[in-house]
Amino acid sequence: MAESASIVNLRRYRLIRNAVFVWLTLVVLGAFLLRIPRIHILEHTARNLYFHVPMWFTLMAAALVSAYHSLRYLQSGDPIRDLRAREAARVGIVFGLLGLATGIVWARFTWYLGTSLWWNFDPKQSFVVIQLLIYGAYFVLRSAVEDPEKRGRVAAVYNLFAFVTMPFLLYVLPRQMESLHPGAEGNPAFSDITHPIMRLVFYPAVLGFIGLFWVLYTQRVRLALLERRLEMRKATMLEAKS
Amino acid sequence: MKLQALTDTTGIATPYDTLWATAAVPTKPPQGIERVMLAEDKLYVVLAVVLIIWFGLILFIFRTDRKLNRLERTLQERLPEANTELSS
Amino acid sequence: MKAWLRGFWAVFEKDIKLELRARYAINMLLLFALGALVVMAFAVGPTPLSARVQAALLWTVLLFAAAVGLGRAFISEEERGTMLLLQLNLRPGAVYAGKLLVNFVLLLALNLVAVGAFAVLLRVQVAWPGLLALTLVLGSIGLAGATTLLSALIARAAGGRGALLSVLLFPVLVPLLLSAVEATRSALLVAEGWAAATDELLTLVGFGGAVITAAVLLFDYIWLD
Numbered sequence: 001m002a003e004s005a006s007i008v009n010l011r012r013y014r015l016i017r018n019a020v021f022v023w024l025t026l027v028v029l030g031a032f033l034l035r036i037p038r039i040h041i042l043e044h045t046a047r048n049l050y051f052h053v054p055m056w057f058t059l060m061a062a063a064l065v066s067a068y069h070s071l072r073y074l075q076s077g078d079p080i081r082d083l084r085a086r087e088a089a090r091v092g093i094v095f096g097l098l099g100l101a102t103g104i105v106w107a108r109f110t111w112y113l114g115t116s117l118w119w120n121f122d123p124k125q126s127f128v129v130i131q132l133l134i135y136g137a138y139f140v141l142r143s144a145v146e147d148p149e150k151r152g153r154v155a156a157v158y159n160l161f162a163f164v165t166m167p168f169l170l171y172v173l174p175r176q177m178e179s180l181h182p183g184a185e186g187n188p189a190f191s192d193i194t195h196p197i198m199r200l201v202f203y204p205a206v207l208g209f210i211g212l213f214w215v216l217y218t219q220r221v222r223l224a225l226l227e228r229r230l231e232m233r234k235a236t237m238l239e240a241k242s
Numbered sequence: 243m244k245l246q247a248l249t250d251t252t253g254i255a256t257p258y259d260t261l262w263a264t265a266a267v268p269t270k271p272p273q274g275i276e277r278v279m280l281a282e283d284k285l286y287v288v289l290a291v292v293l294i295i296w297f298g299l300i301l302f303i304f305r306t307d308r309k310l311n312r313l314e315r316t317l318q319e320r321l322p323e324a325n326t327e328l329s330s
Numbered sequence: 331m332k333a334w335l336r337g338f339w340a341v342f343e344k345d346i347k348l349e350l351r352a353r354y355a356i357n358m359l360l361l362f363a364l365g366a367l368v369v370m371a372f373a374v375g376p377t378p379l380s381a382r383v384q385a386a387l388l389w390t391v392l393l394f395a396a397a398v399g400l401g402r403a404f405i406s407e408e409e410r411g412t413m414l415l416l417q418l419n420l421r422p423g424a425v426y427a428g429k430l431l432v433n434f435v436l437l438l439a440l441n442l443v444a445v446g447a448f449a450v451l452l453r454v455q456v457a458w459p460g461l462l463a464l465t466l467v468l469g470s471i472g473l474a475g476a477t478t479l480l481s482a483l484i485a486r487a488a489g490g491r492g493a494l495l496s497v498l499l500f501p502v503l504v505p506l507l508l509s510a511v512e513a514t515r516s517a518l519l520v521a522e523g524w525a526a527a528t529d530e531l532l533t534l535v536g537f538g539g540a541v542i543t544a545a546v547l548l549f550d551y552i553w554l555d
Contacts, residue, residue, distance in 0.1 A: 028292075043283040048291050055295070074551050091302075098298040102291040109279040109287045133501035140497055145487045154487040157548045158498060161479060164544040168505035168537050175529065176508050212299075219306055227313055 007080060008222050013215075020211035027208050030201040037195050041110060048106050050201050054209035055099030056124065059131065061210050062092025065217070067163040070156035082152035083228065085159060086142070087220040089135050091213055096135070100128050111180060122180055123173035130169060134162045337420040341428025345403075346435070356436055359399035363444040366391045371451035379452065385514035388448050389507055392473070395440060397496040400477045403429045404485035422553040423546055430478045430542070437470040454518060461524055462517035468531060469510040471538035476502055479545035486552050509533040 031050040039046050066088035073081035107120045141158055145151035279286050349355055370387055379387075407413045416425055445466065448454060456462050480498050513530035516522035 032288075044285040045287045047288045051288070051291050051295055074548075094298060094302045098295050101294050101298070105290050105294065106287060109276065109284065109290075113276060113280075130501050130504050137497045137501060140494065141483075141487075144494060150487055153551055154483055157483060157552050158480070161476075161541075161544055161548060162502050164540055165502050165505055165537070168533065168540070172505040172508045172533060176512065216299075216302065216306075223306065223309055223313065227309075230313065230317060 007225060008218055013218055016211065017215045020208060020215055023204065024208040024212060027201060027205045031205070034197055034201060036198055045106060045110050046198070048102065049198060050205040052099065052102040052106055053202070054206045055095050055102060056128070057206045058095040058209045058213045059092055059099060059128065062088050062095060062213055062217070063131065063163065063166070066092060067159060070159040070163075073152055073156045074160070077149075077152075079148065079152065079228070080225070082148075082156065083224045084221055085156060087217055087224055089138055089159070090220060091217045093132060093135050094216075095209075095213060096128050096132050100125065100132070103128075107180060120180065121177045123177050124179065124181055126173050126177065127169055131166075138162070334421055334424050337424035338427045338431075341416070341420065341425055342431045345428065345432040348406075349432070349436075355399055355402055356439060359395055359436060359440045360443050362398050363391055363395040363440055364447055366394060367444065367447050367451055374452070381515045381518040382511070384448075384452055384454050384518060385511045387452065388445070388514060389469070389511050391448075392437075392440070392444060392469075393500070393503060393507060394496070395444070396437065396473050396477050397499050399440075400433050400436065400474070401481045401484065401495040403433060403478060404482045408485055417553065417555075422550045425553065426478060426482070426546060426549040429482070430474055430545075433474040433478050434470055437474055438467070441466045441470060456518060457520040458517045458523050461527055462514060464531065465510055465513040465517060465527070465534070468534035468538060469506060472506045472534060472541050473503065475538060475542040475545055476506075479541075479549060482549065483552050506534065506537050509537070 027050065031047055036046055066085045069081045069085035069088065072078070073085060103122075103125055104118055104120070107122070108118050112118075112120070138155060138159055142151055142155050145154055279290070370391070404413075407416060445462070449456065476499060477495075480502075481495060484494055484498070509530040513527040513534065516524075516527035516530070
């Protein structure tokens with residue numbers, strides 16, 4: 001299996017995996033044990049900053065990785081690039097769904113008390129929904145094409161095309177909706193509401209969750225590579241038989 | 243505190259305006275699920291968020307696992323067959 | 331450059347001629363939009379709607395009509411077996427541009443009819459007709475740009491499965507939809523007008539430009555085998 005080692009550096013993978021595990025454990029400990037200033041309305045939910053917000057950063061990282069590999073696929077036609085773009089999108093969907101679910105719960109029990117409103121037309125929330133729809137469409141498109149080479153090309157084109165519209169979404173949505181997030185119009189900026197202690201946990205949390213993304217993504221890439229090799233062996237066997 | 247100075251004084255009570263305002267504190271005592279979530283200074287909201295992430299990640303790992311199982315099965319089914327065919 | 335222009339114009343001219351002979355795409359677009367507007371107007375009834383809702387209804391209908399009616403631009407080539415001919419003789423960019431212009435013209439025709447019916451049926455009063463017209467034109471550019479690329483993608487890859495185009499198109503077009511609705515709302519309200527819609531119009535211009543630029547760059551990869 002020397003081929004596998006050439007594509008995914010297993011030693012580096014194990015090192016990063018273990019580091020991410022220890023790192024995230026420390027982040028969770030810090031998130032619950034460190035004292036934070038009492039903020040009105042937010043109370044303890046301010047600690048969600050360490051868990052909910054990194055989901056959003058991770059989704060962006062996944063979108064970036066996926067678009068990068070799609071671009072490289074169009075340039076090189078290397079099937080491994082297509083696999084990587086696909087798996088990054090898949091893991092990105094997981095983090096997007098988690099960010100959405102945690103955001104809904106946070107808003108419901110913090111700003112929507114007594115209203116029984118679960119949906120919140122927040123720009124970031126809407127952005128995640130659209131991003132998830134795009135990745136949903138990406139996978140539907142993939143399943144509609146049989147030929148692997150054509151599928152890779154078509155999927156990469158759609159992925160990049162959707163990526164181009166992303167900045168517009170980020171610009172348009174906040175103009176149409178009001179936000180619960182810091183930095184939006186009328187809301188205090190992020191640096192004004194976060195105590196240095198909170199930033200001490202927050203930035204490592206973002207890094208840790210992106211690291212976790214990388215671990216899960218690499219696992220899926222390795223799996224997809226094995227699957228591909230099996231398919232190819234099957235094909236050569238059939239050829240030898242006939 | 244700096245945050246108190248940002249209290250909304252316009253009196254327009256949309257959910258957005260009350261982000262940092264005292265007006266958001268409901269007058270009615272919380273009912274049902276809200277009573278659970280708001281206990282201990284809303285610490286259970288954080289618990290819910292952490293549990294969602296935990297379950298979501300575990301679910302994903304289980305799905306990866308299932309895919310791995312399937313791959314192992316096909317490998318086991320194919321390879322003995324392949325070995326005999328190649329040797330014959 | 332001259333060959334490119336000639337190719338572009340040839341594609342455009344051929345499609346418009348065919349369209350004028352059969353009138354399939356344009357009739358389908360118009361009837362779909364009219365049908366949807368009538369259904370909506372009856373469902374809403376004589377209740378007066380706010381400008382935001384009126385603008386939202388109009389753009390929803392236009393978006394759905396585009397997704398249903400413009401998907402055929404490349405499928406028809408595949409059906410007639412003329413795809414290979416285009417691939418061999420013309421630069422991909424020229425094909426894309428020609429098809430884009432055809433779709434844009436179709437959309438303009440659709441806009442004329444749909445907006446007239448919309449104004450009558452939903453009893454809309456347009457305070458700023460010039461602003462509305464500009465919004466529709468700018469919106470159509472982005473709409474045509476995205477639909478042309480994605481319909482080519484589907485025709486080349488998936489054999490033109492009907493609903494797939496809407497699935498691919500809608501999430502990509504959300505920025506266009508939101509800006510266009512907001513600009514249309516400004517055009518309907520006397521108190522708003524041009525000044526209120528400047529940012530939305532600029533966004534529409536930027537969106538159209540970005541979408542078409544990306545589409546021209548990406549079109550090569552789906553067009554050539």
